[in-house]
Each structure stands twice: as structure tokens, then as C-alpha cells.
Amino acid sequence: MAKKWGQFIRKWMTTNMELPQDVMMDLPRITMIGQIHIYIENHRGLIAFSDKELRLLLKQGQLLIKGQSFVIKTILPEEILLEGKIDQVTYISE
């Protein structure tokens, strides 16, 4: 109950106070440059990586990126820059 209450307050604050949502709600911020680059902030770790698929843990659920010839250009605890040919980005909720 308390958790849900907290989330409600946050949502209310972001909508009414015009605060960036990724900061307030711990959501991933995904930046894509065409098909070739994808830059994800606020992830929670790597789950699976191959040259065709990248699976990231988020605070809520997972992010699945599919494509071809993937290379992780950089990986930091909360950021990742992926290069390759990105075909689809999918949210998987639990």
C-alpha cells in the first residue's frame, strides 16, 4: 500500500511540477540514433547478450533489443551504448 502511495505521489509530482520523468520515476531513458546506436540510461544490469539480442534488466520489467551484429560500445553500471543494426526494442513486463 505504501509503495503504491509513493508511486502515486511521484506520478502526481512529475505531471504537475514538470519534472523529468526518468529522474523521478527511475525509468530508462533510451536514445536512438537511427538504427545504428541505442543508448540506454538507468538500466539495472545485463541479462543476456549476443550479437542478435540484448536483454537488460530494468527497475520494472526488462528491455529486449533485437537486431544484428551487436557490439556493446560501452557499459557502465547504469548506462549502456549498443551499436549494430537495431530491428526492434521491446518492453517485457513481468
Add this chain to the structure above:
Amino acid sequence: MKNQWTEFFGGIITVETRGKGIERLINTLTRSGILIWNVKRHGSESITFKIKLNDVKKIRMAVRDSSCKVRFLRRTGMPFLFKRLLKNSGFIVGAFTFLLVIFILSNMVWGIEIKGADPETEHKIRKELDEMGVKKGKVQFFLENVEAIQRRLTDNIGAITWVGVELKGTTYHLQVVEKNEPEKPELLSPRNLVAKKKGIIVDMFVEEGQPKVSINDHVKPGQLLVSGEIGKEGQTEIVPAKGEIYAETWYITKVTQPLKSTFHVLNGNEKQKHFIGIGKWQIPIWGFGKNEYKEFEAETNTKHFRFLKWELPISYTNTTIREREQEVRIYSNDEAFEAAKISARNQIKNMLTENAKIKGEKVLHKSVDDGKVSISIHFQIIENIAEAKPLIQGETE
């Protein structure tokens, strides 16, 4: 996000990991602050990525806890490059030694060419040069400069009048003019000898021609001394007259000598400064401090280094600063008079040819005014007054 090229300086390791749960390993690595980039999957069980050389030790702990095997594939970056450089240092040392050897060889004396001297004089010159240290295989840097060599050769070898020393690259070229050069037989056209000054003839030496004057004769300028026409009347032959006619001639010289004169003398205090010049810049390497002499003379000696045929913009300069003092010399009237006489004598000697003699001198006038002594001296000089005058065929006297 920054590019990872700066990591090149610290060294980069390419790591290959095999096994299961590589993703988990990467997560733990990133969380412990290790920078990972260029993660690539090769097949189902192998991933390669790059890390910094500094992080290699940290990676061990994390790997031990995981079920993966780690292999270091490639080392790139400065530290490894440097290591390889050190391993192949022989090449670099060789290259530098090569340059150094060429540099030293380009600054050596490789030849001494002497032109215009007969074998005997040449031998003398070579001996003198040897004494000076100018020899094949000597380093030019330690030798005296060209002017000094020239001066010393001219001073020490009597047989040469003049020597031109030139340094072309690694070879000294010496152009010698000898004193007793074999005289070339002169091809003379028919001529008379006439007087060039007025005077009284004291001595005659006629090689060829008909003398027209005799000793104790008074001659005027332009007067015929030796005729080029010889033989009896009607059977004359025209020859080039040759000979020396010595006559007493007269000169008057006026000299003024100030009683008080100032001149500079060096008092022996000196200071050496050494510079290395690179291009226009002069970098002092020894002899610092300001020049505290009020009056001084500076002598600079610059030596250039050369490489093969080029002169390098690197030079060594040695400056000697000598302190100078002003000295005032005050003559008494008599002393000034003597000094004036000496300078008059020098003056007259400069005007005359080498084989002229001063027979006598007589002071005509002597006065002191305005702090100056002025004298005029009458000189009696014995000199050759013969002057050639070409004889043109058909001309009558």
C-alpha cells in the same frame, strides 16, 4: 559519452571470457567500477571485451567468484608499445649511432689541399698545420678558425707572401702565393726610360739601352734617362730599355701631433661567455651574469656544426669580453716632437716603394700651438725614378 582513445596511453587489454553467466560477470565488473567497452559475442560461449590495463588486477577477484574462464588476448597501447620499443631498442640505438657517426664525420677534417706552392713550401705548410693540429681526422670544432690559421701560416712561414685559407665542407683549401715565384720573362716592347721625378742621379744600373745621363746629373720629370735606340748613327736598333736609375729625391712631410691624446687599453680583466645557438636563439651555457664593465671590447667566435654538406642551425659561440680603460697620454713638447718625427717617417715609408731608402732628414719648421705640435720635415730619399715610356716606331725625339 567519451571516446576511449585516451585509454591508449594507459594500455588496453582485450579479454576473452568463456563459460556460462558471462553477462553476470560483466554486471559485477561494471558495478565494481571497471570500464568495459567493445563487448562482442563470438559464438555461444565466448565474449570478448576491452578493459584498461590498470583494471586487470581488479578483474581477477570478480572472475574467481564466477564460473567463467578468462584469457587475455591482445595488449595494445603505449606501455606495450614502449616495451616493444625497448625490446627493439637496438634499431633505435643503431639509427642514432649512425646519425651520430655521420655528424662526427661531417665535422672532421678530411683533406687539406694546397695550391700554388712548390713541394718544399708545401711540406713546410703541412708541418706547420700539423703543429697547429690541422690534420686529417681531426674534429673541426677544436681547431682554430680559418683566419687564425691564415695569420699563423703567413707569420711563421717566410717563403709565402700570402695564404688564403678556406674551409669548404670537410676540406681546407689553401691558396698560396710564394714570395720568390719564378719570374716570367717579360716580353717588353721597345721603350725608353724616363724620369718620373726630379732629382740627382746617384747610381745607375742599365741592363739594356743607351744611357743618356750620368751620375750627379740633375734630371727633371719626363727627361730621357735611357734610350731604347742603340747602335751607331744610321745603323740604329730599337730595343726595350731596361735598368734602374737611383736618384736622390726630396719630399716634404707635414705632421701634427696633439700633446694630449686618449686611447684605449685593455686592462687584462676578461670574462668568457659560452652559448649554444639554435637558429636565432642564443642559449647561454656557461658564463652567466651581467657584464659589469663600463667599457669593453667583445670578441665573438662562432662555430657551426655541420651535417653532411649542410650547415646545421646549431652553433657554438664563445664570447670574450675584455675590460677596456681609457688612458690619457700627455706628451711634453720634446716627446711630441719625437713622436711626430716617427710618424712622419712612417708616412713617407708608406708612400715609397720597398727598395727606397731614407738618406737624410731635416726639420724645416716646428711649432707648438693650440695643444698641438706641428712639424714639417724635409726628406732626402734615394729611389728608382726610372719609368717606362714606349717607343713608337718613326717617332723622333
